[in-house]
Amino acid sequence: MNALHENAPADVRAHHDFDADASSLEGTADAEVLAELRSIRGTIDNIDAALVHLLAERFKATQRVGVLKAAHGLPAGDPDRETAQITRLRALAASAQLDPEFAEKFLNFIISEVIRHHVAISEDHRRQDDDAS
């Protein structure tokens, strides 16, 4: 593999450093089976990269919500909004042959992290207000 330029962006570096063929399964099955496995894993790797970028964009948006809420004294969580989101995502999951239970758990996992961020943003905001007065 060619050496990377020292200023290569982090995403290029991550891709460069990734051993897409890393596996504990070498020698456990026929070469054709392992070749097919490698090919399917290429798709999995593309999807995982897209998921990371999608989540990064989602968290950028929720950070903005956190700042807005903190500036206006709004609570971190919004249970009615969450209920509506979960109902929608469960239905979308079912129609896409994804387990709705998994979709709900996944969304709740993300939302609990978002709420943790919002609480931290709100505490920072309050501390800054206290320091200024």
Ligand SMILES: C=C(O[C@@H]1C=C(C(=O)O)C=C[C@H]1O)C(=O)O
């Ligand atoms: C992002 C928000 O804050 C919280 C996080 C949510 C989310 O991650 O989608 C949804 C509702 C809130 O509990 C919001 O109120 O829109």
